[in-house]
Amino acid sequence: MTRHDHQLHEGDSLKSAARDRLTQQGEQWTDMRAAVFDALAGFDKPASAYDIAEAVSGTQGRRVAANSVYRILDLFVGANLARRVESANAYVANAHPDCLHDCIFLICDTCGQTVHIDDDSLSGGVRDAAKTAGFTAPRPVIEVRGTCGDCGD
Structure with a gap:
């Protein structure tokens, strides 16, 4: 198999697919995790944990620490909800979290x-x-x- 097709999600479909994937892995979809995912998915370029923490802080009306965001992003990467762009130390939402690939x-x-x-x-x-x-x-x-x-x- 060289190239493959899969369902790409966006908007509410992406959030729903991410929530389903995370809960299938035995994790909870908390309000904070949802807020971090929404912020991550809202960026059109890779975003750092600090960018995401700032965005979530703005929507939550309280300061959210980047360390908390890093922990959630690590969980998201492990669950295939996000991908880490190593050279930029930044993250992107995975538009097809139900498909494991390189x-x-x-x-x-x-x-x-x-x-x-x-x-x-x-x-x-x-x-x-x-x-x-x-x-x-x-x-x-x-x-x-x-x-x-x-x-x-």
Whole structure:
């Protein structure tokens, strides 16, 4: 399998899919977790825990610590609700939390826009190369930095 299709969620559908995924894993969908997910999903670029804490603080009318947000984001990454963009120390909501796959991010160095693509042949090749080197890579994350079509030319 090289590329695959899955249902992409957005808006209320995304929130519902995230809540379902988290509760299927035995976790609770609390008001704070919902607020963090809403904030994360509201960003059009990868967001740091500090960006998310600021957004949640604004909607909650009280200060929310970034440490609390980090703990929730770690839970979200483990449950496949969010993906971490390693090079930016930032997060994006996973538009298809019911589908486990490797992450390939295309990151624009000019505007910061990040596109997430799925290509199992590419990530499978990375996994195979790791295996040849005696290394196990159960879920590789690939980040490609460059210039997006809007910023290029």
